[in-house]
Amino acid sequence: MELANIPHKTIVHDKLNDSQMRENLTKAMHTLQGNRLNLIENKYEDWQGLRDRARQVKNNALMSLADRIEEFEKNATKNGIQVHFASSDKDACEIIYQIMKQNNVDKILKGKSMASEEIGLNAYLKEKGINAVESDLGELILQLNDEPPVHIVVPAIHRNRYEVGQIFHDKLGAPVESDIEKLNSIARSHLRNQFETLKMGLSGVNFAISKEGAIWLIENEGNGRMCTTAPDIHVAICGIEKIVETFDDAATLVHLLTPSATGQFIPTYNNIISGPRKETDKDGPRQMHIVIFDHNRTSMLKHKHFYEALRCIRCGACMNFCPVYDKIGGHSYRTTYPGPIGEVISPNLFGLDKTGDVLSFCSQCSRCSEVCPERIPLADLIRELRSYKVGQGEGSITGSENVKASSSEQLVFSMFAKMATSGNLWRSSFSKAHIMNSLVTTFGPMLPVAKEWAAFKKLPDVTGNFYKKVQAIEGVKYE
Template sequence: MKVRTDEFKARSAETTKNPRRQASLKLVYDGLHKGRIAAAEDTDDWEDQRDRARAIKWHTINNLDYYLDLLDKNVRANGGNVYFANDDAEARDYVLGVAKANNVKTVIKSKSMVSEEIGLNEAFEEAGINPVETDLGEYIIQLAKEAPYHLIAPAIHKTREEISDLIQEVAGGPRQEDPQDLTDTARALLRDEFRKAEMGVSGVNFAVAETGSIAIVTNEGNGRMVTSAPRVHVAIVGMEKLIPSMQDLSTMLRVLIRSATGQRISSYVTVVNGPRKAGEEDGPDEFHLVIVNNGRENLLKDAQLREAMLCLRCGACLNACPVYRKAGGHAYGWVYPGPIGAIVTPVMTGKKVGRDLPFASTLCGACKDACPVKIELPTLLLRLRSDLAEGKADPKEKSSPLLERVSIKAWRFGVQSPMRFALAGRLSSLMMAPLSRGGWVRWLPPPLSGWTKSREFPRIAGKPFRARFRKKQR
């Protein structure tokens, strides 16, 4: 998928001015964020579960070569095939090869963010194969020809009117706006695809090295259809999604699902142990696991940024983030939005993607609090900012702009002596006086106008706190 991270400012500005998108983003907070908090409260040893999940993932990532080797051996022992893909083109070509070898005309897909990364649907279409997204949200954005807006709620930005237009265009018939009717229509349309598809493509939530299994978490049942109805199943997994043992699934599923939707468990968890075994009544004859690098090694190489590989893609950091909830998912310009996207996108895609993403954060830390595996998201964002400022991230990009460096120097000079600090405060307050009304400044001259373009600035108090405090003490 094309990287469009340099458009963050323009696209987020558009979203902040769109009341319909802002209303959708509120749903993310009220539904998913509050749901996560309730589910955590309903789990006796929630913090222990998070710590344990974090430890399991760190152990796996630090020994990733060992567990990749083991996973490969065990998937093969189960009768499946494994393909290691270094980049998006290799992954696409392999999956297309499997489809062609099986004369596939229709592919049913359950949610896979990695398949978005590698542009799989476009590749299928070019090859004359019909890819059908079957998660309702993914189906909606496939009809709209858009990218997912959220890791687990891909079409959360679409209003029912917009969805109604999209579904009616395919289904014909009378216009429906009730979510139940729209879902029923989509169910009927997709049933036909489930019946006839020769191949299913799924993502993977966890790949279990010891048993060569993959676990898929879904609510709609499409994940079960995709892994059970067609003759061929291809699962695509980012190389970080491994866990050592099947027994580790209990902890991992708990923290993933409760952080993602606030459910105690999802309607379905499907653990696939390779192709159908002899004697089984149904299930695919062929199973393929495609393990994808596609820039993940850039994270792995860096002892600090490596922590981003613990990510379970639950979306909790998006729901918690005040910036995501204003800027919206498309502003981040690639597959992974929100705080985790602001970290993995520049690093995986090679960092030459401008300054915007690492700065799209207030560093409030809500993302870290929400993260099921306690990733130090604010620290990692600061690290990327520092790389940029020091010209390490992109040699072509000069370190911070002259104005910023001069301002910081001036600031340092000002705050190093109490007298200078007090004087600066007095001066700023006096200068702001003619611009402020009711204690708020609506307009500041350049270069400070960037702030007042979208919000007000509180007038600096005429009498500093220290003076008032001294007076109180007397």
């Protein structure tokens, strides 16, 4: 399913009218919220202190990133890992393709990797005639149904077991089932055939440890371990911001990641990989490659505000608590990373001109900032990005040079700012609000700027008892 060319309005209204998707998301979000809150309350003595420590760990790594990358390359190479560097998403895809070509590989089995989604690896390889098979259960469901992920941790969270059963029936020829164990058995049988002929596996990287030249992967299904252990060749994709200095640093982040993501105290599988198979090893790949890619992260790192988003550990907590995300779902964002974190990093990675529309998917409630384990001020960063949309951002970010601010929008907001910062003007305007109410209700659909708003919202009642309530609250009499 190609979402990039579908207007946001169309997708959003389709999702708002998709009652089944909204019911699925609401149930899932409430479950994840409850799991997280219960775990923090019952298992952690100093959750806030752990957040402070994790914030410092990531900041230290980011502020010495050049040294961390150099140290990681040195130690990983010493461990027998082949390290590759890519500037752009296309560069990263091409490196992986060349590794496959050199080893006569025509199929790759993938563990869950949002980095591979970001660089568009599946589509790139498909154009080259190479099949990339997803082995994560959620990713498999979506691949069979030709959908992109809807969430960065639980990619098929918008589908219930009855829908999954129908997808397996339609795409795999399996009997129609809704029992969870039977659905898992269908997926397991399908993937087992894929693993039997596996020559090359691919994974993401949760954390890369520079002092050890090793990577740390966490998962819950075991398919990721199969993708990194069973094949002759293992390729890992790693954004530069995933590199930290020590195992202790990575352990601090793991202790925040799984509770924030799914409400688990620890993940089912912790995989620490320090190189390819040695002569004394009984399993493991004979070749191991790591592709470290930038894709505009360096530009983010240079920015005095947006570097903070590089602390993200991809837990998805901001999505789980977002009142907008659970109404419209991840596909409405039309980008790899949905939810609040997506609203910050997507314009920076892919370009404000291409993904800036997602900045309207925020109510500024700040719940995302409150629950983020890395204390990323997401609501503030979204507001900062909005200033670039209207030509008021400081400096430039990816794609901002192609964004032209609407003159009518600028005029309206400058007038509102003047009114909102003057007590007299504000009270005077409020006293005439009932007149504006009538005008906007009647002519709003035809007015610049207002027509976009009036098409989907209704003005509140500002007549009659409304003024009496305001007078009682403020102690001000409106004439």
